Amino acid sequence: MTNERLHHTGKVVRNFLLALWALFALFPIFWMVLITFKSDAEMFTTTFAFHPTLENYQAVLFGTNYFKAFLDNIIVSSGAVLVSVLAGVPAAYALARFEFKKKEDLAFTILSFKFAPEILVILPLFMIYQKLGIYDTYFGLIWVYQLITMPLLVWVVRGYFEDISVEIEQAARLDGYRWWEIFYKMLLPLIKPGLVSSALLAFIFAWNSFTFPLLLTSFNVETVTVASLKYIASDTVHYGQMAVAATVAALPEVILALLIQKHLVRGLSFGAVKG
């Protein structure tokens, strides 16, 4: 009897603590979306009950260059992921299937880009980019984004290749297929779900990048992370517009995150944890 009651109390405490954390984690998002529909006049006088309006969305998306920043962000992020997939997937295959000198050194060099302080890379790049004329261009940003997307793709996709048994490849080879035919016709379809998920996660990381676009671009190319900052910097009283900027930047990623659920652990840990 007392044991049962103890068990019950434990369950209540557990759920209470979880609910508390969920409130902390989710309320800011709810609040952000809520006040996007609040007019400036009602911002100070009301909390939850108010007359919803779309004027904030109108002001941000059509009144400023925020929409252009949104498109720019899509261009550089997907460009960066595309380059990383084209160059990184073969590299991942080589690391998974071939034995060669300096293999692990190369693999760790690629991983180490992930840990390099961004400012350390940016300071010299700022100068080099201006000399090369790629400062403030899509190309320049896509290139430097490789530091974010390449290590992720190489390390995660390598793990997916290693999961495929070598026997399948052996059998195909005996049937007379060349290594690149096997790679293209057999292995790629097999790793496709994992590859797509890692590419999407790489896209999220690139999308979220802030330091690189802040310092390596200015007027021509602007990402939403940088564009949103203007709403903090200026002494704005348009809190609703600030919230719209945040919502429009955040929601695509939340939706993408829902799509890659199953592969998330693996991607986030760069293949170290096979969820």
Added chain:
Amino acid sequence: MSEETIKKSLKTGSRGAETSLTKVHWTVKARPYFIMAPCLLITVGILYPFASAIFYSLTNYSFRNPTWKFIGIRNWVYLFTDPDFWHSLLVTFKYAAATTIPQMLLGLGIALLLSKENWFTKILKVVLIFPLMIAPVIATLIWQLMTNTSVGILEKFLNLFGVYGFPWAASSHTALFTAAMIDTWVYAPFVIVLVSAGIQSLPKSPFEAARVDGGSAWFTFKTLTLPMLKPFMYIALIFRLMAALQEFAIIFALTKGGPGNTLMNLSLSGYNKGFAFLKFGESLTFVLVLWVIIYFISKKLVGDYLLTQKKAAGQEN
């Protein structure tokens, strides 16, 4: 023969299959390098700036005057006598501790709470990762709205408890707390996700044995759960600590390192010296020190991780 050795023998076999009778042709030997070449060419372009960073730290280069000369270790001597540097170094470690420690503890705690499967935890496992997907700058923007003293909801919430005008990021006493709270909001889910995956991978039998033997919950946790989760905790720690030591986005968006120089860590100081004061050579010394710190800590932690992984594997067999 273990699975690993079979795999290995097959691997070498697969390479030699078509050429095993003759000498391995050089194109076959060079093949992996060819396949990796595009990836390496793209990323090596980024390695050059790193090498040049060391060089330029020995010059008086500045964005303002294009003529520069080699001044040896003067920047470095200046660095170590600069009180700003020592302050930044302290802030860097303070920030890393104030974010990483709560995130590891909360991550472990929440993951353990989530380990009982029911409809509530199933939903939470999906929705709790949302903050992690939001850009840190955007997260800071959201929290700026929440902590705003005139329209922020947190002010209204604190008013209920008789607290008025809590300064959040505006005061040097509460700025670190505010930044760490935002950082934790974004990144604690990372630890939760990783540790949850670890809990899911735990073998059932040792826990059943412990229950049959009548081991207490705390005993089971201390001697079984925690050691087996260690590799997962290490991965989370490595990723979190390395990022926390060089955090830029959250601090920049919140206070730009202020109020005063309260949150001026090495990344922010390097940025300030370089882009605000245009002292390029000096700013590089700040971030090079940061790089050295990150390099050695990551090396040590990765080594420890590989060791615990071996131990965990040994216990399982």
